[in-house]
Amino acid sequence: MPELPEVETVRIGLAEHLLHRPIAAVAVSHSRAIRRHAAGKLDFQRRLIGANFQNVKRRGKFLWLSIADQALMIHLGMSGQCLVVSPSAARHRHERIRIEFTDGHNALSFVDQRTFGGAHLDELAVDKFNQLVPKSVHHIGLDPFDPDFDLTGAAKQLRTRRIEVKRALLDQAAVSGIGNIYADEALWLAKVHPRRTADSLSIKSAQNLLQAAAEVMQQALRQGGTSFDELYVNVNGESGYFSRCLNAYGQAGRPCPRCSRPIKRERFTNRYSHLCPHCQRAPQR
DNA sequence: CAACCGCCCTGGGTGC
DNA sequence: TGCACCCAGGGCGGTT
Numbered sequence: 001m002p003e004l005p006e007v008e009t010v011r012i013g014l015a016e017h018l019l020h021r022p023i024a025a026v027a028v029s030h031s032r033a034i035r036r037h038a039a040g041k042l043d044f045q046r047r048l049i050g051a052n053f054q055n056v057k058r059r060g061k062f063l064w065l066s067i068a069d070q071a072l073m074i075h076l077g078m079s080g081q082c083l084v085v086s087p088s089a090a091r092h093r094h095e096r097i098r099i100e101f102t103d104g105h106n107a108l109s110f111v112d113q114r115t116f117g118g119a120h121l122d123e124l125a126v127d128k129f130n131q132l133v134p135k136s137v138h139h140i141g142l143d144p145f146d147p148d149f150d151l152t153g154a155a156k157q158l159r160t161r162r163i164e165v166k167r168a169l170l171d172q173a174a175v176s177g178i179g180n181i182y183a184d185e186a187l188w189l190a191k192v193h194p195r196r197t198a199d200s201l202s203i204k205s206a207q208n209l210l211q212a213a214a215e216v217m218q219q220a221l222r223q224g225g226t227s228f229d230e231l232y233v234n235v236n237g238e239s240g241y242f243s244r245c246l247n248a249y250g251q252a253g254r255p256c257p258r259c260s261r262p263i264k265r266e267r268f269t270n271r272y273s274h275l276c277p278h279c280q281r282a283p284q285r
Numbered sequence: 286c287a288a289c290c291g292c293c294c295t296g297g298g299t300g301c
Numbered sequence: 302t303g304c305a306c307c308c309a310g311g312g313c314g315g316t317t
Contacts, residue, residue, distance in 0.1 A: 061311075075312080114293090170311085
């Protein structure tokens, strides 16, 4: 599943291939992929054709390619992929958008089986962090890879929430980029139970938790991200290797690498948490 | 306003 | 072989 390390891997790949090349053609083969572009398909195509991508940036799981005062925003959702493909290669079965360039070289193919992801054009504007970013990321917090990320400030903000700490990690407000995999991994590493309320954490353990999230995502990035199947790959279609390093996520029944007691999987808001009930003490009911 | 719920979507897997 | 159902789950609109 694409979370911060996977999206960052994709960002680096796009930066290597797609910048400063005039766009020749934009094909949209599934309208749901551009549902967030309110002005519709023709407007989407008209704004892109002839433009150049100047840079590729990211905040949390949102990715964008800048073109003058606008940006092509991309969110991978659950199963989105940005593939750099030869224009002559066969179209992927789940290709939703294709962007081709006037030089006739590598094209961008946005592939998305489950269509939770998509792209739209958005205006760039200065946000509360004094960064020039698309308006559609103004509501989320900085991620731990951002040079301006303030771990102490984020920990304080986390502690204002009267909800379970895992929910607070997942909702992108205090910190962005964390999804179910890295939430479970960070909570395991910091020995915090996912159902503890965020406001029950000491300032020190909240900081420790965010530090753990940053570390685990940094490690995952070094491995090229987490791949379980063909649904997450880099721009060249290659898998990442971090799934071999997971301590809790997807490890139900296996021994906890710290204490050897079995990792447990339990229901958590329409999905699952993976944790060590011994290392991560449950809150009092 | 914070918190919470349900919906969006597909293909692979499982149980009957 | 076929059908119903489950599962992956981020983001967001609507409701409490």
